[in-house]
Each structure stands twice: as structure tokens, then as C-alpha cells.
Amino acid sequence: QVQLVESGGGLVQPGGSLRRSCTASGSIFGISAMAWYRQSPGKQRELVASMTNDGTTNYNDSVKGRFTILRDKPKNTVFLQMNNLEFEDTAVYYCNAVRWGPQGPNYWGQGTQVTVSS
Secondary structure, rough: EEEEEEEOOEEEEEOOEEEEEEEEEOOOOOOOEEEEEEEEEEEEEEEEEEEEOOOEEEEHHHHHOEEEEEEEHHHOOEEEEEOOOOOHEEEEEEEEEEOOOOOEEEOOOOOOOEOOOO
């Protein structure tokens, strides 16, 4: 099993920045990709950003140029740097990891609220 523990999040004003972190533990061998998702009330959970083991990244169009996904492999940690935050970024953000490939088991962090408000 893989355990994902998140930190960061909170309340920030529009235009501000936040850095999220997620550390994996347990059966970390075989993790092929890590990602961040988010979900707002009344909306479906959506991909924010992902990174595969070869460093390939994918971003939701709504966050391109504002968010960056980063990885510290020795510490088994993935980060989400969020800049120029907007009201529409308000959501619960979840860390995600996949073992063995796209069809492998998925693991999720506990989810953390990010609220953008003036």
C-alpha cells in the first residue's frame, strides 16, 4: 500500500500564492506518476497537474502559466506551486499516485481545502 500525506493549503487573497506538498510512504517502489486533482462543490473532480517518471508534465488549461508541479525524488515528495490564484481556484485539492502504469492501482491523499477570497 501507498500512503500519501499532504500539507499546505489554507486561505489566500486573489493574486496570492500557495505551495502544497505531498509525501509518499509505504510501497513506493513502482510509482509511475503523481498528480494533483481538485474538486469544488457541484463540480466533478478534475486533473490540475501530473508528472510521470520521465518528467513529462500535463496541466489543466485553466492553470497553465500559473501552477507548477515539482518533484523531489529522494524525499518521495511532490509539490504544487500555485501562483496568481483566482476565485475559481477554490477547491479541495488531492494528491494522487499510480503504481505500475495507467491501469495500476490509484492512491489518494486526504484532501486539503484551498480558499481564494478577498
